[in-house]
Amino acid sequence: MRILVLGAAAGGGFPQWNCNCTACRRSRSGDPAAPARSQAGFAVSRDGARWHLVNASPDLREQIARTPQLHSQDGLRGSPIRSVVLTGGDIDVIAGLLNLRERQPLTIHATASVHAILDANPVFDVLARDVVMRPELRLDEPFLLEQGLSATLFAVPGKVPLYMESGEEMQPIVVDGTTVGLLLEDGASRAFIIPGCAAMTPDLAERLRGADMVFFDGTLWHDDEMIEAGLGKKTGRRMGHMSLAGPEGTLAAFDSLEVKNKILIHMNNSNPVLLADSKERAAAEAAGWIVPEDGLEVVP
Ligand code: MLT
Ligand code: MN
Ligand code: ZN
Numbered sequence: 001m002r003i004l005v006l007g008a009a010a011g012g013g014f015p016q017w018n019c020n021c022t023a024c025r026r027s028r029s030g031d032p033a034a035p036a037r038s039q040a041g042f043a044v045s046r047d048g049a050r051w052h053l054v055n056a057s058p059d060l061r062e063q064i065a066r067t068p069q070l071h072s073q074d075g076l077r078g079s080p081i082r083s084v085v086l087t088g089g090d091i092d093v094i095a096g097l098l099n100l101r102e103r104q105p106l107t108i109h110a111t112a113s114v115h116a117i118l119d120a121n122p123v124f125d126v127l128a129r130d131v132v133m134r135p136e137l138r139l140d141e142p143f144l145l146e147q148g149l150s151a152t153l154f155a156v157p158g159k160v161p162l163y164m165e166s167g168e169e170m171q172p173i174v175v176d177g178t179t180v181g182l183l184l185e186d187g188a189s190r191a192f193i194i195p196g197c198a199a200m201t202p203d204l205a206e207r208l209r210g211a212d213m214v215f216f217d218g219t220l221w222h223d224d225e226m227i228e229a230g231l232g233k234k235t236g237r238r239m240g241h242m243s244l245a246g247p248e249g250t251l252a253a254f255d256s257l258e259v260k261n262k263i264l265i266h267m268n269n270s271n272p273v274l275l276a277d278s279k280e281r282a283a284a285e286a287a288g289w290i291v292p293e294d295g296l297e298v299v300p
Helices: 022-028 060-065 093-101 114-120 122-126 202-208 250-252 279-286
Strands: 002-007 040-044 051-054 081-085 104-113 141-145 149-155 179-186 192-195 213-217 263-265
Touching: 002 060, 022 192, 060 081, 060 093, 081 093, 081 141, 093 114, 093 122, 104 114, 213 250
Parallel strands: 051 081, 081 104, 192 213, 213 263
Antiparallel strands: 002 040, 040 051, 141 149, 149 179, 179 192
16 A cells, blocks of 8 residues: 655644744745645555545645645546545544535545534535445444555544533543544555544554554644743643653653554644754654655555
């Protein structure tokens, strides 16, 4: 299988539209050590002709435009994009679905709770239900994306989408069908895509052990970096994301998992790992992580 990183940044992207922090400023000014990144999204294919999106960020239109593999090729109307798999209900996961209107036959693969979010928002009915299928997927049951390429959704610790939160206080971290990880298998390799994850549980660690490739939540370097930088009031934990550094961080959690290729995704504009000349980038790379730019293509 082939996996394309359409976008590597967290919700808001890098630079973020209303952010004037040093990193966003460097990115806006064209600093080669701070290349812009769009909001997280992926395209997966086994045969190179049929493609499946993983998540549909608000940047999807531009992501498709700059990715020749995803361009319309045959006939007057058509698309190599056959389906979309959703790993949650956040804006940066679902809002880009609206770019896929125009009566193109398509399948949206998601769990019942993510479909319930789409169903509750009539704006998504612009994806005409007579051509856009919305099968409900059960956790831990593999389904075929195309011949020889299977996908499995599984629950990871997460919280309710930001716009569905009930108040200012800490939202409970839950393991249900809303925040999920994706396992892709083609007979040759096992690859995981997990853009959001609030904690490494023993179950999750065992699932990931020995995988060929894992794309993992790289939202923040350390839990209170947004507070320290004066960018916001929330910790990573409060946002439902585990952080990279520290004894309970992602780098430490993966230390003994023997994952062959580790790639950070969903990086927030406050995360210094985005900057090629930061000590945090050097530390992540020393721990074996790839910090991708948009457009990276890998074969797990
Ligand atoms: C997140 O990953 O925490 C969300 O994408 C936040 C947001 O929707 O802005
Ligand atoms: Mn997000
Ligand atoms: Zn910024």
